[in-house]
Amino acid sequence: MTNLYIDFDGVIVDSIAVSYKIAEEQNVVENLKEYQEFYKKLDWVEVLERSKPINNSWDCLEKIIDSHKFNVAILTHVNSIEEIEEKVKMIRKHFRDITIISVPKTISKADMIKAEGSILVDDYVGNLDEWKAAGGYGIKFDLDMDGKGYPVIDRLDVLIDMID
Ligand SMILES: [Mg+2]
Known part of the structure; x- marks a missing residue:
């Protein structure tokens, strides 16, 4: 997977x-x-x-998990401990056991996680550039479908058919 x-x-x-x-x-x-x-x-x-979910994101995440195609984790930059606490609380209202990884804002996501061979879906090109440089595969999330050189999606469940 x-x-x-x-x-x-x-x-x-x-x-x-x-x-x-x-x-x-x-x-x-x-x-x-x-x-x-x-x-x-x-x-x-x-x-x-x-905050509101973007394009049915919670349902989309559930579909992604149910597809059994991926090891799914949420990878989020954080600026404070309270931010981690509140994000985990919100995510746990929807999923009991999805992996949540908090990365201090000052550290690259690609320095926290082994990017090689893994997919990152992110709306910030800087994160995707670092991920790609580390051997990972980046997908831009953008509501205007502006990929800035990356494959682009505007809702999460399309990943299921996009990736083999
Ligand atoms: Mg973001």
């Missing part, structure tokens, strides 16, 4: 858009340092309460 790693923010739920909205509401200035501080202190209870 192929190892399939699925990003969380911007792939399973629209939490990135929600976090931008909260930054706007809090008048966070657009510089890197303030953003980093903002994300360390961000209230993930609020973020996930306001």
Whole structure:
């Protein structure tokens, strides 16, 4: 079975858009340092309460698991312990036993996981570039179907027919 790693923010739920909205509401200035501080202190209870699944992601994930084609894990960058706690709580409402891997934001996903021969579905090209450089296979998740050089999907269940 192929190892399939699925990003969380911007792939399973629209939490990135929600976090931008909260930054706007809090008048966070657009510089890197303030953003980093903002994300360390961000209230993930609020973020996930306001986030919605993207294109039936929970049902799609279930179909992917039921296809028995993949070893599935959720691979997510995190900025705080609270972020891990809240993400795990939310995912466990849907799946009792899916593997959840949290990666500190400062570390590449490809440094945390053996990328070689494994698939990463992610909405951020930087992650896909690092994954590819490490010998992995990247798939871009993009609602505008802009793959930026990668195979692209806008809903997760199409992976089942896409990969042999
Ligand atoms: Mg993402």
